[in-house]
Amino acid sequence: MTQLSATLIRELRAIAGDSAVYHRPEDLLLFEYDGTIDRGLPGVVVYPSTTEHVSAIVRLARQHGVPLIPRGAGTGLSGGALATEGGILMPMMRMNRLLELDLENRIAVVEPGMVNLELSRLVARHDLFYAPDPSSQKACTIGGNVAENAGGPHCLALGVTANHVLGLELVLADGAIVRTGGWGIDRGGYDLTGVVVGSEGTLAVVTKVCVRLLRRPEAVRTFLAVYDSIEQATEAVAAVIGAGIVPGALEMLDRNTIRAVEPILKCGYPLDAEAVLLVEIDGLAEAVRESVARIGAVLRECGARDVRSADDPRERERLWSGRKQAFGAFGALQPNYYILDGVVPPGRLPEVLAGVYAICDRHQLQVANVFHAGDGNLHPCVLFDERTPGVTERVLAAGAEIMRLCVDAGGSISGEHGIGIEKRDYMSWIFTDDDMHAMLRLKDAFGAGNGMNPCKAFPTHAGCGEIQRGPATAKLGGEAWV
Amino acid sequence: MMTTADALAALAAHPELDLLSQAHVAGYIVDGIAPIAVVRPRSEAGVIAAVRQAAAAGVPVLPWGGGTSVNGGNRLASPCLVIDLAALDQVIEYQPRDRTITAGAGLRLAALAKLVEAEGQLLPLEPPLPERATIGGALASGLSGPRRHRYGSARDLLIGSTAVLADGTCVHSGGRVAKNVAGYDLNKLWVGSAGTLAVITQASFRLWPAPPVTELALLAFPTAKAAHRAAMEIAGSPLQPLSLDLAGPATLAATAVPPADVWWLCIENGGTPAMVERLRGELRAVASRCGAERTVAVRGQEAAGVRGMLRDFGYPAAPDALLLRVVTLPSRLAEAVLATAALQDAPLPALVARAGAGMLLARWSDIEPAAARRVIVRVRAAVAALGGSVAIAHAAAAVKDGLDTWGINGGDVAIMQQVKQVYDPAGLLSPGRAPGEHEH
Numbered sequence: 001m002t003q004l005s006a007t008l009i010r011e012l013r014a015i016a017g018d019s020a021v022y023h024r025p026e027d028l029l030l031f032e033y034d035g036t037i038d039r040g041l042p043g044v045v046v047y048p049s050t051t052e053h054v055s056a057i058v059r060l061a062r063q064h065g066v067p068l069i070p071r072g073a074g075t076g077l078s079g080g081a082l083a084t085e086g087g088i089l090m091p092m093m094r095m096n097r098l099l100e101l102d103l104e105n106r107i108a109v110v111e112p113g114m115v116n117l118e119l120s121r122l123v124a125r126h127d128l129f130y131a132p133d134p135s136s137q138k139a140c141t142i143g144g145n146v147a148e149n150a151g152g153p154h155c156l157a158l159g160v161t162a163n164h165v166l167g168l169e170l171v172l173a174d175g176a177i178v179r180t181g182g183w184g185i186d187r188g189g190y191d192l193t194g195v196v197v198g199s200e201g202t203l204a205v206v207t208k209v210c211v212r213l214l215r216r217p218e219a220v221r222t223f224l225a226v227y228d229s230i231e232q233a234t235e236a237v238a239a240v241i242g243a244g245i246v247p248g249a250l251e252m253l254d255r256n257t258i259r260a261v262e263p264i265l266k267c268g269y270p271l272d273a274e275a276v277l278l279v280e281i282d283g284l285a286e287a288v289r290e291s292v293a294r295i296g297a298v299l300r301e302c303g304a305r306d307v308r309s310a311d312d313p314r315e316r317e318r319l320w321s322g323r324k325q326a327f328g329a330f331g332a333l334q335p336n337y338y339i340l341d342g343v344v345p346p347g348r349l350p351e352v353l354a355g356v357y358a359i360c361d362r363h364q365l366q367v368a369n370v371f372h373a374g375d376g377n378l379h380p381c382v383l384f385d386e387r388t389p390g391v392t393e394r395v396l397a398a399g400a401e402i403m404r405l406c407v408d409a410g411g412s413i414s415g416e417h418g419i420g421i422e423k424r425d426y427m428s429w430i431f432t433d434d435d436m437h438a439m440l441r442l443k444d445a446f447g448a449g450n451g452m453n454p455c456k457a458f459p460t461h462a463g464c465g466e467i468q469r470g471p472a473t474a475k476l477g478g479e480a481w482v
Numbered sequence: 483m484m485t486t487a488d489a490l491a492a493l494a495a496h497p498e499l500d501l502l503s504q505a506h507v508a509g510y511i512v513d514g515i516a517p518i519a520v521v522r523p524r525s526e527a528g529v530i531a532a533v534r535q536a537a538a539a540g541v542p543v544l545p546w547g548g549g550t551s552v553n554g555g556n557r558l559a560s561p562c563l564v565i566d567l568a569a570l571d572q573v574i575e576y577q578p579r580d581r582t583i584t585a586g587a588g589l590r591l592a593a594l595a596k597l598v599e600a601e602g603q604l605l606p607l608e609p610p611l612p613e614r615a616t617i618g619g620a621l622a623s624g625l626s627g628p629r630r631h632r633y634g635s636a637r638d639l640l641i642g643s644t645a646v647l648a649d650g651t652c653v654h655s656g657g658r659v660a661k662n663v664a665g666y667d668l669n670k671l672w673v674g675s676a677g678t679l680a681v682i683t684q685a686s687f688r689l690w691p692a693p694p695v696t697e698l699a700l701l702a703f704p705t706a707k708a709a710h711r712a713a714m715e716i717a718g719s720p721l722q723p724l725s726l727d728l729a730g731p732a733t734l735a736a737t738a739v740p741p742a743d744v745w746w747l748c749i750e751n752g753g754t755p756a757m758v759e760r761l762r763g764e765l766r767a768v769a770s771r772c773g774a775e776r777t778v779a780v781r782g783q784e785a786a787g788v789r790g791m792l793r794d795f796g797y798p799a800a801p802d803a804l805l806l807r808v809v810t811l812p813s814r815l816a817e818a819v820l821a822t823a824a825l826q827d828a829p830l831p832a833l834v835a836r837a838g839a840g841m842l843l844a845r846w847s848d849i850e851p852a853a854a855r856r857v858i859v860r861v862r863a864a865v866a867a868l869g870g871s872v873a874i875a876h877a878a879a880a881v882k883d884g885l886d887t888w889g890i891n892g893g894d895v896a897i898m899q900q901v902k903q904v905y906d907p908a909g910l911l912s913p914g915r916a917p918g919e920h921e922h
Contacts, residue, residue: 104714104813105840149663160661162670163638178893185809186635186839187871188624189890189917190679190898194637194670198663218720238579244602244691283722286756343659345580375661376580415661423664431654431665438653439666441904445897457665 004043004088008064012046012088015056020047020094031089033082034074035136036422037338037392040082042069042089049094051169051177051207058205059175061088067454070201072112072144075136077339078420080148080200085454090205092143098122099208106213107166107184112143112206116150119211128213131158134416135324143206149198151416153249153323154280156374158214160416162197169208170196173448183210195442200418201453203446217282220248221291222316225277225299226270226306230254233275234350236302237373240279241346243298245291248282250374251323256383257368258322261329267322270306277304277373278323280316326370327381334366334383338395341417342406346376355405356380363398365391377415378406404429419457427459486518489539489563493521496535498528500569510564512544513557513879517564520546524569526644526652526683533681534650536563542913543648545677547619548590550611550797554623554805554875555676557882559914567618570683575658578603582641584658584686587618604692606633606724610797618682624674627793628725628750631717631838633690637673642686645672645679648906653680660688671901677912678919679905693752696724698785699762700778701769702744706730706823709745710816712772713837716749717812721764724750727792728815730823730833734791744775747837748792750785795834796845799876804846804854806831806861810870812840821864828857843875851880862889886920 004023012021022028022045032039043066048054061068067087074081074091083089096113103126110119116137120129133152134140140150146168151160158164167181181193196203227233233252240250253261253276258269269276277299281291292309299307310316322329330337344352353369360367360382371379380402384391403413407429414423427436436458443449494501502520510517518541523529536543544562546552570586571593578601585594591605591612598605608627609620621643626635633639642656645668655668672682703709709728716726729746751761762779769777780788796805810818815835822844823831831844846857854877862872874887895918902909902916914920 102811102813104718105811106718107811149667151661151663155661159634159638160663162667163634176893178897180894180897182809182871184811184840185870186841187809187890188674188807188873189888189895190675190901191637191670191673192894192897192901194673195666195668197670198667203666215718215720241581242579244694246691284720284753284757284760286760287753290754290756343657343661345577345582345659347577347579372661376659377661410657411659412657412662412664414663415659416663418663419665427664430657434651435654435665438647438651438905439655439668442666442671442901445900445904447900 004066005064008060008066009044011060012044012057015060016046016048016053020049021045031083034076034079036077036079036420037336038079038082038421040084041086042083043086045089045091047091047094051171054171054205054207055175055177057088057090058171058173062173062451067451069453070147070205072141072147073115073139075140076144076148076420077341077417078414078422080418080420080453080456081144082421084421092141095207102184105184106215107210108213109208109210110142112141112146112209114142116140116142116145123213127216129216130211131164131214132161135327142209142211146197146206146209147199147201148416148418151372151377153251153372156250156372157246157248162194164212165193165197165209166212167210168193168196168206170204171207172204172446173452181210200420200457202457203442203448203452219285219288219311220280220282220316221288221309221311222319223279223281223295223299223307223309224268224319225279225304226273227275227277227304228273230275230353231350232303233277234353234373236277236299236304237349238347239298239302240295241374245295247279247374249278249280251278252369252371252373253323253326254369256366257326257370260333260368261322261326264329264332265321265325267318269322278319323370330368330381330383334385336384336386338382338384338399340378340380340382340399340402341414342378342403342411343415344376344378344406344409344411346374348409349373349376352378352405352409356402359398359401359405363394365394365398372415375415376411400426421456424457424459484539486539486541489535489541490519492535493532496528496531498525499523499532510546512552513882515558515561517544518561520564520566522566522569526570529565529567529646529681529683530650530652532563532565533646533648537649537908537910540908542910543681544912545618545622545681547587547616547622548611548614550615551609551619551623551625553799554887555915556887556920557879557914558912562913565681567616567683573597574684581689582658582660582686583689584642584684585617586684587616587682589617591615591617591620598689599692602692603689605639605687605689607636607639607687608793610794617685621673621682621685622675622677628727628789628836630836631726632722632724637670639687640669640673640685641688643669643672643682644684646681646683648908648911656686658686676915678902678916679911681911693724695755695758696750696752697758697762698780698788699749699751699765700780700788701747701749701765701774702776703747703772703774704744706745706819707816708773709747710837712747712768712774714813715768715772716765717838721761723761724752726838728835728837729792733832733834734788748788750789792834796843796875800847802848802878803876804849804857804881805876806844806858807873807875808842808844808861808865808870810840810865810868812838814868814870815840815842817868818842818865818870821868822861825857825860828853851878854878854881858885884920888917890917
């Protein structure tokens with residue numbers, strides 16, 4: 001493997017300090033992966049502590065012609081934070097402070113390395129919270145959430161990251177530091193904040209995030225509805241929405257998920273159920289009180305054999321535990337899993353779910369479905385053992401077919417995990433070349449070039465054409481780990 | 483190079499386009515500038531053809547929706563080919579069970595509202611004059627209405643779009659599902675871009691269920707400060723009203739609400755009867771804590787009248803009117819009111835504020851150009867001291883001459899200019915109107 005130049009490493013140390021730079025092979029291995037099954041070994045890792053560090057590092061990367069990959073906690077599920085082209089990997093975890101808290105206007109300014117749940121914890125005593133709640137919220141960072149436009153169960157009613165970010169501080173590829181948006185003031189102009197959210201670190205590095213905080217609802221009640229068939233459960237999802245109810249969250253777990261989580265987590269899901277729905281209603285006490293009869297009736301009319309609900313925080317937490325910790329529990333079934341992320345119009349869920357099972361059956365793969373049913377955001381989780389010869393190829397093939405199924409049903413190839421490297425070649429299923437070229441013009445507008453998180457989010461022929469691959473670029477090929 | 487006459491001849495012959503006769507052109511005068519011609523495409527292909535022909539001849543283009551806010555923005559730099567999107571008014575897909583709708587840019591918002599209302603749903607996108615305003619115009623102008631307090635603005639409701647760039651390239655972004663992170667989110671860029679980046683031809687929105695019961699509560703306060711205090715208290719509470727608007731003295735005079743020298747805080751409550759009753763009680767308590775002189779609850783036609791007035795405030799804009807959009811942090815709204823309304827030697831404006839969003843609309847209905855420019859300069863200076871900014875939402879062409887109507891500054895304006903540059907390098911779309919593009 002080639003080494004980044006000693007000069008570059010020395011300069012990085014001069015910028016961020018000796019303890020901020022890692023380049024020994026055994027250190028770099030820790031940064032080779034994120035939450036996907038792909039890998040990419042960086043040439044060097046540097047932890048900036050200030051915006052000025054970031055600016056200097058970005059300039060240095062450009063000067064040396066090496067890729068720069070910003071990274072949050074590395075929990076991403078599309079390979080967005082992998083150094084697939086080598087270069088400088090820049091975890092933002094040391095920039096994790098709460099910089100401003102404006103209680104009157106319910107606005108916070110945080111550094112990108114702030115852990116998602118930590119922000120809600122910090123403001124909880126003011127009865128406030130930060131709404132986007134990806135399942136990895138105990139670990140993932142706000143900066144990573146901004147890059148991926150992360151969602152979560154409660155985005156059904158409250159919206160995704162883009163709906164809660166009011167302004168950004170960016171470092172552009174030339175090192176310039178720029179603020180976008182009104183930081184709580186709706187001042188108009190082109191919505192640059194809106195396009196940077198979800199751009200997967202390809203336009204600029206985010207160094208500050210101004211977010212909206214919400215007032216905690218007065219009352220919350222969580223319902224568990226148990227079904228003997230998947231069809232009944234999906235019909236219930238449509239019925240809840242059709243009844244004009246917007247739950248705070250509307251999640252589905254299928255049989256395989258129930259069987260994985262229940263023995264370990266004891267969340268109260270019947271082991272013989274085909275599916276359970278978790279429905280959370282929040283808001284005014286009156287609204288929640290009225291919902292008990294109303295939601296219960298809707299869920300039962302669709303064939304629920306049991307509907308339970310809880311408003312006690314501990315009991316609610318128990319009902320949620322199987323959902324929030326499902327992916328960890330899958331380890332009991334198979335050593336590896338591959339989480340997919342597709343979206344379909346909610347009304348198409350029954351046929352699409354049936355298709356997901358059929359595809360996995362055909363590939364002789366076990367699949368567990370645990371997902372945001374209310375907005376049609378599927379997360380089929382394919383379970384496998386990578387030591388089985390040829391299984392990884394089958395998993396990827398099934399994944400591609402499931403994505404195709406979502407697209408054919410009028411949906412999209414990602415609801416909240418991003419495109420990264422995982423799905424860049426599926427982009428042409430939903431966008432024309434013209435669409436993608438128009439999007440990529442934004443790289444020119446931001447002066448991003450192709451050095452900012454190269455080869456991500458777009459097909460390699462579109463986004464990765466002119467990537468500089470100087471001798472300084474360290475790259476470990478796939479053969480090194482297969 | 484193709485001449486303008488060649489382009490017009492090609493457009494006249496195109497099967498997907500109607501070239502309007504000179505008799506109709508008078509309705510399309512903007513900033514005192516008559517259009518070169520007006521075309522009404524019958525389809526997206528027609529829009530693409532019109533934009534391509536214009537680009538080939540170097541003719542500037544002005545996209546046209548309902549014409550309700552097209553006089554806003556920087557003074558138009560030159561005569562344009564107007565592309566009126568009125569014929570693109572089809573509902574392309576509506577599945578109530580999916581809570582999404584896709585329609586042509588020319589569809590009027592009132593028509594869309596009627597359609598989804600029949601299914602108990604709501605598109606809470608409420609620009610002024612919904613009988614005339616179109617989807618495309620609402621998105622391009624970025625205008626919002628009272629219910630943005632509960633449901634957010636256009637950027638929060640738009641999930642997908644089709645738009646035609648200045649070179650005729652047709653671009654899709656987003657899709658027809660509520661959650662989607664594939665590709666750069668160009669939807670966000672088109673919203674509020676005032677027709678300077680692309681001609682929006684189609685849009686998809688997420689819908690909300692319509693609240694079963696709504697009621698408008700009106701709280702009268704002796705001062706803006708007291709009304710603002712009440713607004714801040716409501717905004718910070720777990721109560722989630724649909725809207726939270728402040729109306730200045732005499733602003734509601736034309737409605738059923740008795741005119742009086744008071745500040746009205748207008749709150750629309752929605753939900754089940756029990757929720758609405760609870761909200762009514764809570765608001766009464768806020769009113770008494772904050773020193774309200776009286777409270778009134780209105781429903782039905784009366785409520786619709788007040789709601790319409792709050793939504794349409796400032797529109798249709800009279801030729802000599804001045805309408806400013808002042809934005810600050812919500813906590814500084816009372817100061818913004820003072821900065822706007824307490825100018826010496828200037829007539830008092832009528833005021834409406836979206837209190838939750840920190841947005842104040844101030845209208846001077848008939849003001850001399852010189853006086854209008856003085857007002858703009860002074861309001862901008864006073865609001866800048868509050869950390870806010872002031873956009874000119876409407877002014878006579880003479881007032882806008884050489885002025886930047888956006889009222890924004892900062893390092894990101896340079897990026898906005900580069901965005902304009904990459905999407906419209908020849909400056910053909912709504913010439914003169916992009917951020918930072920005004921004449922000095």
